[in-house]
Amino acid sequence: MRNQIYILGKLMEIVIIFFVIMTVLFFLFRLSPGDPVSKVVDPMLTPEDTQYLIEQMGLDKPIWEQYMVYLKNCSTGNLGVSFHYGEPVFKIIKERLGWTILLFTSSTVLAALVGVFLGKISAWNKGSRLDNILSISALVCYTLFIPWFALLLLWIFGFKIGIFPLGGILSPELWVTNSSWFARGLDILHHMILPLITLFIINLGSYLLLMRSSMLGVLREDYIITARAKGLSEKVIRNKHAAKNAALPVVTSVGLSLAFSINGGALTEQIFTWPGIGRELIFAVSNNDYPLAQACFLLIALVVLLANFIVDMLYAYLDPRITH
Amino acid sequence: MALISIKNLSIGYQTKGGLLKAVDNISFEIEQGRPLGLVGESGCGKTTIGMTLMGLLPDNARILSGSIDFQNHDLTQLGEDQWRKIRGKDIAMIFQAAMNALNPVMRVDEQVIEAIVTHKPGISPGDLDKRVKELFDLVEIPRIRMKDYPHEYSGGMKQRVIIAMALACNPQLIIADEPTTALDVIVQDQILQEIRSLQMIMDTGLIFISHDIAVVASVCRDICVMYGGQIVEMGTREEVFGTPCHPYTKTLLGSYLSLNNEWKVIIPTMRKAPDLTLKSGCCRFAVNCKICSNAGTSGIPSWINISKTHRALCCSEGIIRKKK
Missing domain, CATH: 1.10.3720.10 (MetI-like)
Structure with a gap:
């Protein structure tokens, strides 16, 4: 019984630490140089199209809202779509x-x-x-x-x-x-x-x-x-x-x-x-x-x-x- | 006939500073059923003798001279394979339990079983089980604790298991090397009683090694006092502790506090550690011996008989024979 409690506690610990790492990673990526939009956006696109893409990716929303979406997506296994491959990251x-x-x-x-x-x-x-x-x-x-x-x-x-x-x-x-x-x-x-x-x-x-x-x-x-x-x-x-x-x-x-x-x-x-x-x-x-x-x-x-x-x-x- | 007789044994350790003679020309005999005590301060060679009798000297140690007669064999001439047959079977050792003498990742009963099976490979599982239970009963450990790990035992219980291990094959000679040193006084007393009664029941030979005079006096009938690798005085318990003759024995006893003569304590003046690199045969105690340095003796001691059983190693017969 004591063992079960210990294992359960240890697993809880893992969940919490993982959550912290997720958070740190999120903010690290926002701080990193380079703009994700410029990576996907073709320079030939019109400003309207660019704006449309930014909205679609949710990059116009405030950062805490982006964070909530990120958490929600991560917990359901939706890690986004790779810019390069154009495929779901999870699959890759x-x-x-x-x-x-x-x-x-x-x-x-x-x-x-x-x-x-x-x-x-x-x-x-x-x-x-x-x-x-x-x-x-x-x-x-x-x-x-x-x-x-x-x-x-x-x-x-x-x-x-x-x-x-x-x-x-x-x-x-x-x-x-x-x-x-x-x-x-x-x-x-x-x-x-x-x-x-x-x-x-x-x-x-x-x-x-x-x-x-x-x-x-x-x-x-x-x-x-x-x-x-x-x-x-x-x-x-x-x-x-x-x-x-x-x-x-x-x-x-x-x-x-x-x-x-x-x-x-x-x-x-x-x-x-x-x-x-x-x-x-x-x-x-x-x-x-x-x-x-x-x-x-x-x-x-x-x-x-x-x-x-x-x-x-x-x-x-x-x-x-x-x-x- | 003596169970084991040691004649002119010298043992040296090869060190950077030259050959160190840890045991210098000692001789004694052990009779069956007559416990012998080796007393002396740290580094006087007690444990070296114990280890020699087990064939477990470290690599840099060498037996320089002498013989050990046991069952018509000279133990100093045995090879490793022959030793392995004797160790644990005919001669067993009781170690200090506090010093991690039990394997921490093995169950206690397994460690006792190992001691039996090594020397009786053909033993039936039924007999083995019976013998293990017998041993645990003998040292008074409840059978429900047999399957525990060493860390679940108290110091006293560990010491009991080590005793059980030593008794596993009914050895003829048991060497107890400081078996009670790290235990508190009450447990120490219990263990001593245990050793005493088991020794009497099984009627084995026993060498009891300790620096604690009181402990040795309570177990042993014969006493050898050691200093700097030499036996300086030997005799029965009453003779050595009742009428000590050698200056070192007197100093040793003088350093022992007792309740009734606490005001008569002689503070021993030991200025120097014995020089173990000295030539064989020289008195190791001479550097600290007041009487000797005043009298200007030769420094080559010889055995002086006081009674049939009591003798001392000294340069001056006068010192030894002098009445108090």
Whole structure:
């Protein structure tokens, strides 16, 4: 019962914070330079037509009235029409979101699993050659400049060797022919590998280092000596007693980086022309496509909030000391 | 025949400042059913001895010389695999519970089960369940609390679980390293009674390590007083605490406040910490020994027998034999 109340309270919190973000975003966009009207309005139009358009878009109304309309529309999922595409923003976002989630979830989860495993090994063999190699590689991964690394991969594997496509998600011939879902899936995977490697490498370093330092801390704990004193094998001590405790901070990090990656991965998406949210956001911002940019920001906010919520829940499940 | 006999044991830690001799040439024996107390101030090597008897010395520690005979084996010669068979089964350790000695993310009964299953892999689930319940009954923890996590226990209960864990495989020798140090006086008394009665019921050997004279006196029948890695005086409880002979023992007892002679307290003057890098065989207490520095003795102490069981390590026979 206490748990239900906590979850309910947490959800209420999310709603309130989201509302605040919506409000801030609304006013930020009104303050930003550039006039939305000039973007859509053709200079050849007569002043009457321009006036008509402004009225149609509701831009002649006082700002608080615009705000109310905005709130109403947002709550019903009506995020407006993209200036550039001329399509409902909701539809565009819906198309892009799946690709972003596919790429970022798989790369983050993969990086976390491998990072936890390697970090564990590294900490367990602290000071060894293996540990040195792993730590230094992790530091290199962590400090890599994303665009440079992405372009390098693209140049080597896409251009020089030519085993991976240069961008996109599907080969054009598969779009037109009636290919099986399996062939399409395989093709998507083929397209996904380079961006996946990029994001994997970049995330891997931080997870490895985090797990390593967390594990080193845990290994100094007294319950590790207790476990040894019971006569347990080193493997059991490492995996059951140490790693389980050490992985807890990594869980938090995974949740947060998943949220961050939606926008942080925009560069990767851009370079590999991956049709996701991040790339759309760059496009929308550089083209003054306000409705689209606004929706992207709202989505990012929502993902951050939800990811936080999930991490909270997961943490309580993994660490019995935390009760709600 | 003695349960375990330690002969001329020296243990050193490799440090940046050179080899530090934490334990210097000590010998003692433990009889079954006769608890032995190791008393001394922090850093005198008590815990190092305990850890040596568990084979759990840190990596930078080395056994320099001596032997530990236990069940016709010399424990100093054992490899890690052989140690694992002894640890928790024949020799078990009771740790200080306050120091996080229980794994926070594992249920308490699981941690006790682990201690049993490690040494009896073939035990049937029925027998295992029976044994776990037996152990919880033995240390007087209600069975409904078995499935709790350590953080849900009080300090006293945690200490009881640790005792239960140590008793899990009916060890022949139990090493209790400051088991009551962080507990309040009432709980401390309960735990001491627990240890005393369990030791008597199970008739095991017991080494009780503590800096608290009162605690050691209440549990142990034989006492070894340690200073700077050396045993300076040993004998029965009555001999050592009733007629202390070594200057350090006198100082130690003098620093102990009691209700009936509070005006006769000798404020001990300990000017320097013992130099643990000294050559083996030198008196570590000489730097602080008033009598010794006045008399200008050789600084090489030898054992002086006072009675059949009572002896002291000192440079001057006169000091030891002198009546008060």
